[in-house]
Amino acid sequence: MTTARPRVLVVHPGAELYGADRVLAASASALATRFDVTVALPGDGPLVGELRSRGLRVVTCRMPVLRNSALRPRGALRLLADAVLGAVPAFRLLRSAGEAGVYVNTLTLPSWPLLARLAGRRSVCHVHEAEQSAPRLLRIGMAVCPALADRVVANSRFSLDVLAQTAPWLRRRSTVVYNAVTAPDEVVPPRAELDGPVRLLFVGRLSPRKGPQVAVATLQELLARGVDARLQLLGSVFEGYEWFEDELRATVAGAGLTDRVEFLGFRSSVWPALAASDVVLVPSVMEESFGLTAVEAVLAARPLVVSDGSGLREAAAGYASAQAVVPGDAVRWADAVQRVVTDWGTFRRAAVADAAEARTRHAQQHYAEQLVGVVAALSGHRDVAVPPLPTPRRPVDPSAVTTAGGSR
Template sequence: MTGPGARPRVLVVHPGAELYGADRVLAESASALATRFDVTVALPGPGPLVAELEARGLRVVLCRMPVLRNSALRPRGALRLLADTVLGALPALRLLRSAGEAGVYVNTLTLPSWPLLARLAGRRSVCHVHEAEQSAPRLLRIGMAVCPALADRVVANSRFCLDVLAGTAPWLRRRATVVYNAVAAPAEVVPARAELAGPVRLLFVGRLSPRKGPQVAVATLQELLARGVDARLQLLGSVFEGYEWFETELRGTVAAAGLTDRVELLGFRSDVWPVLAGSDVVLVPSVMEESFGLTAVEAVLAARPLVVSDGSGLREAAAGYASAQSVAPGDPVRWADAVERVVGDWDTVRAAAVVDAAEARRRHAPQRYTEQLVAVVDALTGSGPAAAVPAPRRPVEAAAAVSGAAR
């Protein structure tokens, strides 16, 4: 039990240990909660996120847990999911009782077992939703709503994300709060180069996956070259395990188009700022929904002109920035047009990007994020300012409500 004067104990749970966008947001979330609570972070395995969290003074434990991934749709993946569920249940319950006395913060809706186990352990939970699969089949959307349905409170990282969730389970809107991601800014904003001497330096940052659109970035480069625009492209990121075929396919596309000397695959780097500083224009060409758009915000924070897919949370993330253009996804002709507009009005766009960087720093300041996130968890635990928190539903009631709302 927590003794007099001790800080309430909160367990933070996250489905991975890499250092991509969602992982960096988790690090900010855990640091934010640590300003008010005694935080323990549970991860499913080792990875670079462990060192990042420990460097922030956070306690990290590894705990076997089921994580909903696309691989679970295949027999081997389904068996692994089942094994993780069964073998991870008791360790998770012990951890909830020892480190989650004040509640559990579940990061992403791919961890539905944790709110359920929290109820079994008599703990309250908050689910932080970062996914917005608006075009997913209805059955999948119902499944994705289970985690927030079982949780006592919900945090969404954008209005779009909340709207998609509420489209499946409208009653969740009553217990939800929108909190925009904290995005750490570079220590120093380096304006883009004054003159575009030599090739235009295009940059894609993100997972190498079909939905993120690196193939669109390559096609955009090809279109620019066909128009006589001297340009090069860097791809910063790596693939999910099991998607190695896509990187092979992407490299084959580059080679077949004769672009090997103009496209550079940099792989994964935990520090994106030096690469952003060496770029001229950042492309975020996702071809499917994004709940928010961390890479888009990072481009703005780095004072780089941005071309981003027009739709979903990406539109929301890029709204109000003069140096950002939203373009129909998947159309390299329009993307090349957008890049040419940047090049043709370089002085104006370059100056606007510096102004936008200051605004992005204000919007996504970690201090603002800390205050909003702590307020939500304070209300959940009852250890802070009073707030209306719906009474917990029993697991069967919650699941039935989601199913009924989606009919």
């Protein structure tokens, strides 16, 4: 990177390596092809090493992050303290590193667009959330960040629709850019025959909304039907949600499934676990803005079962190896897995074909061109035009996803 290029400040609310964090790394790398990029994070974590390995400059800065805990007195006080104590360092950073604009990743950082305006900087808010069922007060709070930004990027049409329910005028300055998703270096085809137990995999946070409890219940239902199966849970908990992992482990032990359920914890790369699996489960019980883990399963050429609704349906649209199932219904989830087992050859071939399609649909180059176009136009470097809403290579049509288990 050279200092002669326009300076862009990238801001992100965490430093881990889950879905939104990996998307942030892709976004920062894309912007670094045109700008001198500085990434601001609230603290240290594995994302710092990932960004630095890509040649990116990383700084830490105290910042208020809007979460559900802010609705409670203690969380509200912490939010206020972070806002007050982080304002001056943030303002200085905006002045020194945000000459060409500020890219705010997620709508949980409402202070940054406001401070950007005070510092005379333009900002873009990249929306990765779709909290349709959140309390109205929280949804209004989460609309503050994009409302204060000069431009909005949404990671799916569903995310934009949910945002527009609270702030309909934001559609006029919004662009949908589907996430780039890095594919594995080598796609390991599904095994030719399902010899031995069916290997199920859950990837994601161990949290009630992500549905690992549904994955465990699905395993129980399959075993009750005489289907030999095992389950791996790849992921860890948010700080403060340790109680949920304890409950989940107790459920597994109480059901006598300790020898069939493996807690893998967090791993920086999901590909080895995906390559070792047969069927991937994405059983979120609440809405998802997009569904990065679903796309990763497709890229790994693994048959996929997702919750029927929200951005998950949009992410899985057009893939013959994907099935969409009513959220939370373990019986119907087990039905979907049994369909894969019964017709393994068909699902196996479809998964391999879908992996090739997903590489094109979520190519980094396509994503980079669109994102750089938005920021370049925002900053006045208009040699790259702001792209229109992208059209997927296959239409996002509800009938394009195999639906299991009843009407929508």
